[in-house]
Structures are given as structure tokens and as C-alpha cells.
Amino acid sequence: MSPIPDTPVSAVTPERLSELLTEEGLQHRLEAAPAAADEATTVVVRTGFINAAIALSIDGDYLVADSMWRGEVTKKDAPRLLAMVNEWNQTQYMPTLRFFESSAGLGHLTVSAHRQIFIGEGLSRNQIGAFVMSTLDGILRAYEWVEGQLPELVTWEEPHSDEH
Numbered sequence: 001m002s003p004i005p006d007t008p009v010s011a012v013t014p015e016r017l018s019e020l021l022t023e024e025g026l027q028h029r030l031e032a033a034p035a036a037a038d039e040a041t042t043v044v045v046r047t048g049f050i051n052a053a054i055a056l057s058i059d060g061d062y063l064v065a066d067s068m069w070r071g072e073v074t075k076k077d078a079p080r081l082l083a084m085v086n087e088w089n090q091t092q093y094m095p096t097l098r099f100f101e102s103s104a105g106l107g108h109l110t111v112s113a114h115r116q117i118f119i120g121e122g123l124s125r126n127q128i129g130a131f132v133m134s135t136l137d138g139i140l141r142a143y144e145w146v147e148g149q150l151p152e153l154v155t156w157e158e159p160h161s162d163e164h
Contacts, residue, residue, distance in 0.1 A: 008124065009124050010124075012123050015030075021047060026047055029045075030043050031045075031046055042057060045057070051143050053068050054136065061118055065131075065139070067112060069143050072153065075108070075109060094134075095113040097146075
């Protein structure tokens with residue numbers, strides 16, 4: 001099979017992101033996000049893995065990849081988490097790690113990984129692919145590192161196939 005040729009630079013759309021994820025065999029969905037009354041509806045591309053929920057959205061001239069780690073960190077562990085996030089951000093190129101208080105109001109902190117790229121002039125298929133795939137890889141790598149630092153918070157298991 002020969003590689004797919006690149007496309008000319010054109011506007012980045014949720015549909016182009018969806019096409020890329022489909023070509024890569026990644027499950028995803030397009031979801032309309034709530035918007036203010038005077039704004040157009042925003043479409044978010046959602047995907048994820050066993051340990052992460054990931055959203056790709058267009059915010060003005062930027063394609064934004066935002067994610068949340070599945071683990072729940074208690075507020076009392078905030079100083080430890082702050083040190084971890086600072087270490088990651090000082091030693092790794094991407095993604096940017098951060099955390100915030102869970103909106104569920106259960107006293108937990110949510111770890112988030114974030115990355116964005118300027119799309120004001122558009123992107124080619126290869127540029128979109130390079131950004132999205134390297135971002136997904138970076139997010140998974142970041143969360144694997146977090147899980148290594150906080151193994152007691154990993155309460156899920158990778159599904160195993162019975163095929164050998």
C-alpha cells in the first residue's frame with residue numbers, strides 16, 4: 001500500500017479530524033457542545049482510552065486537544081500533585097499537565113493534559129495527522145508517567161484478549 005499523499009492546506013474542521021481518526025482506526029464521536037445564544041454551535045471530536053477522555057475542538061484560530069485522566073486525586077494530595085505537574089512541565093516538551101478541582105464536587109482533583117496548534121492559515125492532512133497522533137501519544141505517555149507516580153489511584157485494568 002502506498003502512503004496517502006498530502007493535501008493542500010485548508011481549513012481544519014471537526015469532519016477532517018474525524019476522517020483522520022477513522023483512518024487510524026480510533027473510535028470517536030462528533031458531539032455538539034453548548035454555545036451561547038449569539039454563537040454558532042461548536043462541534044467537539046471525542047475519543048479516549050481506558051485511562052483518558054480526550055476532546056479535540058476548534059477555538060478561534062487554534063485546534064485544542066484537552067484531556068482528563070481517569071484517576072481521582074484527593075485534595076489532601078494537592079501539594080504532591082503540584083510537584084508532579086511542575087516536574088513534568090519542566091522536563092517534557094508536551095503536553096502541558098495541569099489539574100483542577102472536579103466539577104462533581106466530591107473533593108477530588110482532576111489531572112488534565114493540554115496541547116494546541118495555530119490553525120488560522122489551515123493545515124494539510126499530514127500536519128493534522130502529525131499534530132493529533134503525536135498529541136495522543138504524548139497524552140498517553142504523560143498519564144502513564146502520572147500512573148507510575150500514583151499507582152494506588154489506578155483502579156482500572158486494561159482489557160485482555162483471550163487470543164494468543
